[in-house]
Amino acid sequence: MLIDMEMNKITFLIVLLLCMVSPSKATSNDVNQWLTKLDKSLEKSSVYQAQHEQHIQDLKKMITGYESLDARFEFTRRIFQAYLYYNADSAIVYAQKNMKIAAQLNKPDLIALAKCNLAFISVTSGDNIQAYKIMKSIDVSGMPAWVKIEYYKTMHKLWAEQGCFFVSNKPQQNEYSIYANQCTDSLLAIVKPQSSDWYQFSMAKAASQDDNDRVICLANEAVKREKDKHRMATYYFEEAWAYRRKSNEEMAIISFIKSAICDNESTTREITSLYHVSSSIQHFDNAKANQYVSKALEFINFYNAPIRLIEL
Numbered sequence: 300m301l302i303d304m305e306m307n308k309i310t311f312l313i314v315l316l317l318c319m320v321s322p323s324k325a326t327s328n329d330v331n332q333w334l335t336k337l338d339k340s341l342e343k344s345s346v347y348q349a350q351h352e353q354h355i356q357d358l359k360k361m362i363t364g365y366e367s368l369d370a371r372f373e374f375t376r377r378i379f380q381a382y383l384y385y386n387a388d389s390a391i392v393y394a395q396k397n398m399k400i401a402a403q404l405n406k407p408d409l410i411a412l413a414k415c416n417l418a419f420i421s422v423t424s425g426d427n428i429q430a431y432k433i434m435k436s437i438d439v440s441g442m443p444a445w446v447k448i449e450y451y452k453t454m455h456k457l458w459a460e461q462g463c464f465f466v467s468n469k470p471q472q473n474e475y476s477i478y479a480n481q482c483t484d485s486l487l488a489i490v491k492p493q494s495s496d497w498y499q500f501s502m503a504k505a506a507s508q509d510d511n512d513r514v515i516c517l518a519n520e521a522v523k524r525e526k527d528k529h530r531m532a533t534y535y536f537e538e539a540w541a542y543r544r545k546s547n548e549e550m551a552i553i554s555f556i557k558s559a560i561c562d563n564e565s566t567t568r569e570i571t572s573l574y575h576v577s578s579s580i581q582h583f584d585n586a587k588a589n590q591y592v593s594k595a596l597e598f599i600n601f602y603n604a605p606i607r608l609i610e611l
Contacts, residue, residue: 329549330580333556334587337576340560341594351566355381372400372409379416383423384529384567387604390420411437411446415453422456423569425606430457444489448496451489455482455500480507495521495530502537514541518554532561536572552579559591568602570611571595 355378362374375397382390394417401413414433421430434457439450462475483500490496498521505513518538525531539554558572573595581588592611599607 330552330556333553334576334580334584337556337560337563340563344563344594347564347566351381351385368400368404372397372404372413375400376412376416379420383420384565384569385602386568387420387424387602391417391424394420408442408446411439411442412449415446415449419453419456422453422460423607424604427457427461447489448486451482451486452496455479455486455503458482476507480504483507493524495525495527498524499530499533499537502534506537506541509544511541511545514538528561528565529567532558532565532567532572535561536575539572539575548579552576555579568598569604570599570602570607573598574611 358374358378358381362371362378365371365374375393379390379393379397382393394413398410398413398417401409404410414437418430418433421427421433430453434450434454437450439447442450458475458479462472462479483503486496486500487504490500498517502514502517502521505511505517515538518534518541521534522531525534535554535558539551539558542548542551542554555572555575559576562571562573573591577588577591577595580591595611596608599611
């Protein structure tokens with residue numbers, strides 16, 4: 300009888316432990332499949348980096364073959380874009396070169412575009428005051444739609460980043476959110492429906508309205524249409540936060556992992572989703588979490604924007 304009672308106690312404890320462990324283990328098993336894919340992607344980081352460096356060198360060689368200012372403007376702009384999420388210092392150098400060529404061309408639309416590029420990398424590097432000064436000098440009235448799109452994208456970036464500095468000051472943060480949302484509305488009024496920008500800012504609009512299901516739906520549509528891995532990383536990132544707001548942590552982690560893979564394959568060295576993967580899994584795999592945050596630090600040190608390092 301005593302043996303039966305002890306056996307019942309043991310059985311009860313095993314069942315109780317299984318009830319406590321199973322949900323976490325089920326989540327871990329599903330997530331681990333994606334963590335394996337992430338590990339395989341990270342193993343090829345140097346390969347992706349070499350390919351990206353070659354792409355930049357090819358652009359630099361091509362620019363030497365053109366003497367026209369219009370061609371040189373286009374190539375310096377493309378080199379700037381290649382550096383934008385890869386290395387902040389080099390991006391600033393080419394944004395400034397692009398600005399000088401635009402001034403020589405004396406074309407208002409190209410000057411406005413070059414200013415937006417310079418302001419954008421200023422925000423990314425943490426100099427919001429400089430970015431604001433640059434953007435105040437731009438008048439987009441009468442400008443073509445493509446210039447207005449770049450203008451409002453840059454202003455959205457500025458107000459969204461500015462709001463991040465006021466997390467503990469909700470009234471101030473809300474004010475910047477209003478400005479960012481106004482830029483979103485302006486963009487959605489002029490971008491082509493189902494374009495990359497349309498999906499990105501439709502997601503931003505839905506997120507501001509707490510419509511998480513729409514964010515997820517838009518993200519799923521967007522990644523099927525998108526070829527640019529950096530854009531895909533952005534879509535998965537927004538999807539991850541939507542799942543987290545819905546308290547679906549497993550799907551949030553998986554989306555962060557997908558975003559981190561796209562960040563790696565697009566050679567994004569700015570603060571990446573890898574950090575969010577790390578913070579999300581540390582409760583069940585601290586060793587792997589440490590490995591990922593170390594890699595994220597390596598990336599952000601390479602990017603060389605102090606504000607991003609502080610955030611990380």
